[in-house]
Amino acid sequence: ILYYRDRDDKNIDIKMETGTGKTYVYTRAMYELHQRFGIFKFVIVVPTPAIKEGTKNFIQSSYAKQHFAQFYGNTRIDLNVINAGDFKAKSGRKNFPAHLTNFIEGSRQNANTIQVLLINAGMLNSKSMKKSDYDQTLIGGTTQPLEAIQQTRPIVIIDEPHRFPRDKANYKAIEALKPQTIIRFGATFPDVTVGSGRNRQVKKDYYRGEPQYNLNAVDSFNNGLVKGIDIFYPNLSEQQARKSWIVDKVSAKELILKQGDIHKTLYVGDNLSDVDDDFEGDVVYAGSKVLSNDLELSKGMILIPGTFQASYQEMIIEDALNEHFRKEQENFFRLNN
The missing domain is CATH 3.40.50 (Rossmann fold)
Structure with missing residues (x-):
C-alpha cells in the first residue's frame, strides 16, 4: 500500500x-x-x-x-x-x-x-x-x-x-x-x-x-469457511427429464429456445406453453432476459418443462421441509463424542 x-x-x-x-x-x-x-x-x-x-x-x-x-x-x-x-x-x-x-x-x-x-x-x-x-x-x-x-x-x-x-x-x-x-x-x-x-x-x-x-x-x-449443502431433487419421469429446451438466444425483447433442430421464438408477453404444453404455471417471457417467475435467462441454460408445473414446485417445497426436519432429528439424536 x-x-x-x-x-x-x-x-x-x-x-x-x-x-x-x-x-x-x-x-x-x-x-x-x-x-x-x-x-x-x-x-x-x-x-x-x-x-x-x-x-x-x-x-x-x-x-x-x-x-x-x-x-x-x-x-x-x-x-x-x-x-x-x-x-x-x-x-x-x-x-x-x-x-x-x-x-x-x-x-x-x-x-x-x-x-x-x-x-x-x-x-x-x-x-x-x-x-x-x-x-x-x-x-x-x-x-x-x-x-x-x-x-x-x-x-x-x-x-x-x-x-x-x-x-x-x-x-x-x-x-x-x-x-x-x-x-x-x-x-x-x-x-x-x-x-x-x-x-x-x-x-x-x-x-x-x-x-x-x-x-x-x-x-x-x-478451509471450512462455508458449509457444504446437499442438493435434493424430487423425481421426474425419465421422459420428463429428457424433454428439455435450451436457451439458444435471449435479448431484451426476444427469447429463442431450441430442442434438437427445432427452434421456437418467444417475444415479450408470449407464454412458454406456446412452445411446449408441459410448461405449466402461466409463465411468460417478461423481457430483459427474465421470465415472469423472476428466473433470469442466459444463453445455454436448460429449461425442463416438467419443473415448471405447480405440482412439481409444491413437491420441491414439501420434500425440502421433510428433508430439513429429517436432518434436524438426526442431529438431535446423534451421540456426543
Whole structure:
C-alpha cells in the first residue's frame, strides 16, 4: 500500500465468496495497517443503508471488540456513521454532523485509536457532502465536507464493488476523496466493455487485471469457511427429464429456445406453453432476459418443462421441509463424542 500509493496501480482488489467474512477481513485489515504502519484514517463505503447498518453492528459489537483485543490490545476503532438527517440545521446554524467532525479532527494524539468513517454511496454522493455554506470550518479552513475528508488522506474500503462501476457517479464520488489507496472487497466485481465490433468483449473490471487475492468457492469450502449443502431433487419421469429446451438466444425483447433442430421464438408477453404444453404455471417471457417467475435467462441454460408445473414446485417445497426436519432429528439424536 505504501509503496504504490502515488501510482495509478495503487488500488487493490480482494475477491472473497459470499459468506466467507468480508466484513471481518476488512475490519482486521484496518487493525493490521494501524499496527504495522500507523495508518489511522479509513473510510468504508457501502452501497445501501441496510448494509451500512450491518457493518456498524459488527464493528460495534462486544464480541468483535473482545476478539480483536486478543490481537491488538487496547487499540480500538472509533466508528463514525453518517446518516442523511445528520446535515439538518440546528438552532439556525448549519454545522457539520458531529460524527463527521470527530472523524476529520481525530489526531494521532491517541495512538490506540483508529478513526473510521462509515457511509453509504447515496450519502457520499449527496449535495450535502458537496455544499460549502456551512457555518463551520475544519482542516485548512474548508467549509465543504468532501474537501475536509480529502485533507485526512484516508484509505477507502469499498464493500460490494459490483455496485460501484468506475464510470458511474458513486465511484467518482469516492475518487473525489483523493484516498491514498482504495481496497475493494467483494464476491463480484463490475463489468467493463472493451473493444468494438467483433472484438467487443465484456470482462470483469479489476484494478490490475486480476484480484490481488482470490478466495474462491472451492478454497472457501476446503478451509471450512462455508458449509457444504446437499442438493435434493424430487423425481421426474425419465421422459420428463429428457424433454428439455435450451436457451439458444435471449435479448431484451426476444427469447429463442431450441430442442434438437427445432427452434421456437418467444417475444415479450408470449407464454412458454406456446412452445411446449408441459410448461405449466402461466409463465411468460417478461423481457430483459427474465421470465415472469423472476428466473433470469442466459444463453445455454436448460429449461425442463416438467419443473415448471405447480405440482412439481409444491413437491420441491414439501420434500425440502421433510428433508430439513429429517436432518434436524438426526442431529438431535446423534451421540456426543
